[in-house]
Amino acid sequence: MDSQIHKIHQQLVNKEFSCTNLVQEKLNLLKQNTHNTVNNLLDNLALNLAAKVDAKIANNEPIGLLEGIPFGIKDVYMVQGTFTTASSNLLKNYKAAYTATAIQKLLDAGAIPIVKENCDSFGHGSSSENTIFGAVKNAINPDLVGGGSSGGSAVNVAKDYTVFSIGGDTGGSVRQPAGYNHVYGLKPTYGRISRYGLMAYASSTDCVGPIAKSVGDILIVLNVMSGKDAKDQTSYVSEAISEESILNSTDIKSVGYFKSFIESEAIDSKIKADFLATIEKIKAKNIEVKELDFFKSNILVSTYYTLAMAETASNLSRLDGSNYGNRIDNKNLKESYAITRSENFSEETKRRIVGGNQVLSQGFSDEIYLKGLALRDAISDNFEKDFKEVDIIVSPVTPNTPPKIGNSLKDPHAMYLSDAYTVGFSLGQLPTLTIPQGTETGLQITAAKNNDELVLKFANFLKDTI
Amino acid sequence: MSKIMTVDILSSIKGAEPSEAVNKLFDVIKNANATNNNSLNNNHNNCVSLDNLRDDVVIESSAIEKQIIVENFPKEKNGYLVVSKVIEA
Numbered sequence: 001m002d003s004q005i006h007k008i009h010q011q012l013v014n015k016e017f018s019c020t021n022l023v024q025e026k027l028n029l030l031k032q033n034t035h036n037t038v039n040n041l042l043d044n045l046a047l048n049l050a051a052k053v054d055a056k057i058a059n060n061e062p063i064g065l066l067e068g069i070p071f072g073i074k075d076v077y078m079v080q081g082t083f084t085t086a087s088s089n090l091l092k093n094y095k096a097a098y099t100a101t102a103i104q105k106l107l108d109a110g111a112i113p114i115v116k117e118n119c120d121s122f123g124h125g126s127s128s129e130n131t132i133f134g135a136v137k138n139a140i141n142p143d144l145v146g147g148g149s150s151g152g153s154a155v156n157v158a159k160d161y162t163v164f165s166i167g168g169d170t171g172g173s174v175r176q177p178a179g180y181n182h183v184y185g186l187k188p189t190y191g192r193i194s195r196y197g198l199m200a201y202a203s204s205t206d207c208v209g210p211i212a213k214s215v216g217d218i219l220i221v222l223n224v225m226s227g228k229d230a231k232d233q234t235s236y237v238s239e240a241i242s243e244e245s246i247l248n249s250t251d252i253k254s255v256g257y258f259k260s261f262i263e264s265e266a267i268d269s270k271i272k273a274d275f276l277a278t279i280e281k282i283k284a285k286n287i288e289v290k291e292l293d294f295f296k297s298n299i300l301v302s303t304y305y306t307l308a309m310a311e312t313a314s315n316l317s318r319l320d321g322s323n324y325g326n327r328i329d330n331k332n333l334k335e336s337y338a339i340t341r342s343e344n345f346s347e348e349t350k351r352r353i354v355g356g357n358q359v360l361s362q363g364f365s366d367e368i369y370l371k372g373l374a375l376r377d378a379i380s381d382n383f384e385k386d387f388k389e390v391d392i393i394v395s396p397v398t399p400n401t402p403p404k405i406g407n408s409l410k411d412p413h414a415m416y417l418s419d420a421y422t423v424g425f426s427l428g429q430l431p432t433l434t435i436p437q438g439t440e441t442g443l444q445i446t447a448a449k450n451n452d453e454l455v456l457k458f459a460n461f462l463k464d465t466i
Numbered sequence: 467m468s469k470i471m472t473v474d475i476l477s478s479i480k481g482a483e484p485s486e487a488v489n490k491l492f493d494v495i496k497n498a499n500a501t502n503n504n505s506l507n508n509n510h511n512n513c514v515s516l517d518n519l520r521d522d523v524v525i526e527s528s529a530i531e532k533q534i535i536v537e538n539f540p541k542e543k544n545g546y547l548v549v550s551k552v553i554e555a
Contacts, residue, residue: 080530097527097531233518233520298494301494306491321540322547323535323540324538324540325538325540327541334478341477341478342480342481345479352488353479353482354474354479355484361471364492368492368496412488413486416491
């Protein structure tokens, strides 16, 4: 199975190059910051860790598979002692006091963090333009957006600046930039990886997600990060997925796709044609393909944003500049809060906080927020029904190709609608992987809750099928 | 008589007003047919079993954690956090 991690591991063991040289080479590439992917370089930390790996290799001590592998971290994860800005003005000088569980597990396995990566501020965006560090440029065409919100992470992987990166996916923020930059990006089942130390956007859909260049690497990183964590009560116990288990996909008998996604007027004609051609190739492998009924895109997007805005209004209420952050003092505490938040949050973040407080207000909560929750239940019920009919659901990742830098921020409503194909799976808390095949912006593979293994299995199958 | 809280007050954001882009999303929800309108009856909550709660114990932060927390204080005097004076009428 393809795996950059396995390959580099072997090269380190064979002393083809030193870990220090490997890390330094990546740092040199990142230092140029050609695609605005870098918020902060972790050069001292990374080079110190690399020297330790080299010492072990020199002493002929065995090293673990991830030991010495350089990786990137979306700048919404706590890594003790490093700047953790969420690409925001409010936290531009904030240093994390502790380390996120998912990241700590990678550090314990010996992986080397080299960069905190640019993203939409607090995850609020689908283009990585809502950031104080400059719009992230697409890896394939730098005039286009890198996608978002984990744009910096996807571009770094695509450009080989990192071997893998850890993004965060709330409504598509790993899958969409992975699609825009032709790499793999996984949103695991909600709760499979602890959210502790991931800055909260919408807690009921926030997921830690790996981005890499192969299914094999996604598998390795997923296994290391997964597991129950007492610090995140929604996390659960899961078994490691073995490489062997995803090699044989004969148990996948049926695949479904949503008619409403493909019949939508909003879908680009080439993405539609390529998706349907992919369906034909799957059929040719004697897999039954079923058309499935699903909610209209505008219902999915509106339900997602209603709940995500309500949750982010609540989660971000702690950011008032009193204990940390870029405080602006005023005549009293309340005024200080208001000025600090008004001056330091971006327009998009403010729009979402205000929207969230609108729907949580008396008089609006019944007809919008509570109805949104009911719709979410209906969407989840629909998924449960679907997975009695099919093993896997495939979908395009986005209705359109990446927009030009500068266009998305002008029309926020259009940006929300561009998430039409990713948000439903977030609401259902389902494991979904973007693969860089099938359409210009990739293909999403989804399975039933807790069945991340099946997703990887089908991705491995499609690698040689389409 | 109930006191009306506007979104700028609720959000602690000066001059904040509902936006057209977001209201368009909410209109879709208002007009949608939700078959199950009772959100309390759903089966999709991420509830934690009472038997599975973590121990309710104080965990002492490490020295480095405490040091970074102090470093993050926006204003500090003799190791203490300085906050604005609260004046309530």
